[in-house]
Amino acid sequence: MKWKKGAQLLTTVLMVTGILAGCSGGSGNGQAEEKPGGESSGKSSVSATGFPIVQQPITLNFFAGQAASAPPDWNKVEIWKEYAAKTNVNVNWQLTPVDSLTEKRNLLLAGGDLPDAFHTARFTSVDLANYGAQGLLIPLNDLIDQYAPNFKALMEKHPEIKKGLTMPDGNIYSLPTFYDPDFKSVVIGSELWINKKFLSALGMKEPTTTEEFYQYLKAVKTGDPNGNGKNDEIPYAASGVGGLLDQLKGSWGLGNRGNTHPRVDMDPDTGKLRFIPADPKYKELLQYVNRLYKENLFIPEILTIKGNEVLAKGKDGLYGSFMYTNADTFGDHKDDYTGANALTGPGGERLFSRARSPLVDAGAFAITSSNKYPEATMRWADYFYSEEGSTMFFMGIKDKSYVVKPDGSVDYTDEYKADPEFGKKYVTWAGGYYPAMLTAKTFKGGESSPANLEAAKKIEPYYPEEVWPPFTYTQDEVARFTSLETDISAYVEEMTTKFVTGDAPFSEWDNYVATLKKMGLDEYMDIYNQAYERYKKE
Structure with missing residues (x-):
């Protein structure tokens, strides 16, 4: 993990929030007082x-992280206009790019000027x-019990939600x-995809072992599977090697509780x-990936290329394999790929180690x-968290976007499907x-496509x-655990890349x-074990 400003600021934030906790207010009582123009305070x-x-009518200020694929101004998006009219709750969206989200969010919490x-x-x-212990975020238990019947019912149906929160x-x-646990393709998210046209041209079957995957990548590099007489095929493409390592951990028996806790x-x-990163089997995994890297079986700029650049290059149909949600952005080549299965490793172990908890993000709101x-x-x-609300959030406005x-x-609608920009007028979910x-x-x-559903069924x-869902930590554990995790994760990322x-x-x-x-790995694991x-x- 690269050092990020947000992580460097965290120790400062922890100290500052302790001071601010006594100053942070928020009443939540009193009667409505009408403002000029009909809005109340x-x-x-x-x-x-x-x-x-x-x-x-009331107005709320929401701070939100904005993915590159999401609309630039959520105040203009149709679902929020319609929902404001439906509820009398107007939301003023204050967006920040996800690249700077952690830093700006923590600065807001440290400064006390809260949304x-x-x-x-x-x-x-x-x-x-x-932030909950410091009083900057309020407990939601009673509010859920009294004002969230949909979410309350969801917690009763899926006890792991309450455990994780x-x-x-x-x-x-x-x-x-x-995510609905039965909707496996969306729980899985990004997948490893194999070019089935290349497989056919090379006379190879879909890889089922790590050795077969290696042989396939070599054949893509040297066998001219696109038949243009050029050595232009790219055996594997992704932004970074982290996704591939998570995908292959299970081939060495690692990651047996899923990828919510990747280490x-x-x-x-x-x-x-x-x-995991200190286990001898992880060393074997790194040696395998090092072999792929040394033999130039990765896109050359794999350590620096951005995700959107990987997608743009994929439109040329040159990828033998790649890691992403699917190939829908690849134009004429979007149907060239099939989802890879979990691969058997050299010791006979076969596990899909990138499995996620359906409680994908504990801190969304x-x-x-x-x-x-x-x-x-x-x-x-x-x-x-209701079916009606979920439909609105993901699909937009009936008879306009769906x-x-x-x-x-x-x-x-056909217009939504034909124009990627059309959806930005109606929904904001892109980016997760x-x-x-x-x-x-x-x-x-994309995860609901037939190809994704088929891939999930194989896996x-x-x-x-x-x-495992996310674990929780006491206030006494937080500062030390965060410090240890920041340093240990950064060192693991650095050395993983070097290996x-x-x-x-x-x-x-x-x-x-x-x-x-x-660096304190034993202490780190002791805190982890308590959680x-x-x-x-x-």
Whole structure:
């Protein structure tokens, strides 16, 4: 992991928020007081059910992370206009690019000039424990019980939601991104895709082992599968090697509790938590990926290329394999690919290690202590955990951006499908990390394509028996755990890259592990284990 300004600021933020906690306000009581123009201030009378949520219009300021693929100004997006008219709750969207999200979010929390809520803000469980304990984010338990019938029902149906959201102090400080567990293709997200046209041209079958995958990549590089007489094919393309490492961990028996905790799983030999990047099997995995790198089987700029650049290059049809949601952006070549299965490793192990918890993002929505309308805000957010609200959030406006078919299913309009920019007029979900419930019925994005559904079906038999959701941490644990995780993760990322590229020889492996120990790996794992023990008891 590269050092990021947000991570460097975290220690400062932790100190500053302690000072600010005593100064942060937010009443949440009092009667509605009408402003000129009909808008009210103070607490407005909130309807427990139905719409509008409040009788007199109110305005809320939401801070949100904006992905590059999302609309540039959410204040102009049709669903938010329609929802404001439906609810009498007007939202003033304050957007920041995801590249600077953590830094700007933490600066807001440190400075005390808080929005009413954070939406699509990517809070980790550590963030939630910290800012909740400091009083900057308010507990949502009672608000959920009284004003969130949809989310309350979802928690009752899926107990893992409550386990993943409840902090050690007993409070819930956020609403999550939650995917229907049965909708495996969307839970999986990005997948490894293989060029089936290249396979046919090379006379090869789809790889089922890591050795067959290596042989396929070599054949793509040297066998001219596109038949143009040039050595222009790219065996594997992605932005960075992290996705491939996560994909292949299971071929060495690593990642047996899924990828919500990408560096920690359960050691089957000891029954104790295992730090994956220090395990000898991880060294073997790095040696395998180092072989691919040394033999130039990756896109040359793999360590520096951005994701959008990978997609742009894919339109030329030169990729033998790549890691992404699907090939829908590849134009005439979008149907050239098939989803790869979990691969068997040299020791016979076969596991889909990139499995995620359906509780994809614990910290998608949080209400701050500055919010004068927490009840109305909770009702506003709860709608998107209903089928009706989920349909609106992901599909937009009926008969404008989507249609209802005779069988009751929904689908995007032809205009939406034909023009990628058209959807930005209606929805803001592109980029993920939103507070909403996603199901196969209400979501028709790329993961619902036949190719994605087929890929997920192939992978499902190799899913881990248990996939951990995020763990939670006490206030006493947060500062130390965050400091250790920041330093250890940065060092692991640095050395992983060096081992893959050959800048660090594998003869340095023991020194690498010893350095991790000196950096406090044992203490880090002790805190992790305490969080795991709490998870088991919930």
